[in-house]
Amino acid sequence: MKKSFVESTRDFVSEWTVTILILLFGTTTLMQAFVVPTSSMESTVLVGDHMIVDKLAYSPAGAFSRHILPYRDVRRGDIIVFKWPPDPRQNYVKRVMGVPGDHIKVVNKEVFLNGKKLVEPYTQHIFPNIEPYRDNFPAEPFGPVDQRGIAMLKDHVVNGELVVPPDSYFAMGDNRDNSLDSRYWGFVPRENIVGKPFAIFWSYDAPTEDLVDFTAKHFIDLAQNFFTKTRWSRTLKLVRAYPVE
16 A cells, blocks of 8 residues: 555654664764874874774673674774873874883884884884984973873883883874874873774875864865875775784
8 A cells, every 4th residue: 555645754754763873873882983184103094094993892891792792902003093181072093002011111213012122014213313202211201291291201110111000001103203192191091992993994185284174175175186185095995903012
């Protein structure tokens, strides 16, 4: 029997309401889109990379869900998206270099983890000079060190090494000479971690200011240069961790 206009309209609204609710649930609870606004993770992650973040990767597992969902602990080498401790309204992306209990120091740009010098093929160094504090860490604070960073140096340095406390993580950018990271604002609390990016769904060559504020200039640029400034080779590229040990 043919449905009336009212019934058809009601069914249409109901179907789309359910669809929208599912999409909202998925993008707020399961996944989240994130755009990279700065160069601190180059060349692993580029400015303008739009990523899907898995928000369930590190969720605490329940008695039942642990058997059907791939929950796991945060590991060294993971790339994470997290709420920036000095301003939780902002999301940052960095690589986890230290987990609770780890001892970390940087000597002439080289990272030592628990007494062992790391081999880091994912990093880049764009400045040849050695800068105090940035390249020999921990040390006397120098540069834009936040109060959290100063407290970290005061409370968690033992025998010239930084010791990561419980429920905290030490994160650094792969673009090591140009990264505002845990050296400057302290540890990432466990509760600040949003999730783990797993794929780049779109990458667009745009400056940081356009990606942060989404200015009218950015939309004009998109309209004019979408096809030429989209980095097509990065579409659906997986964001992989690298074991740090």
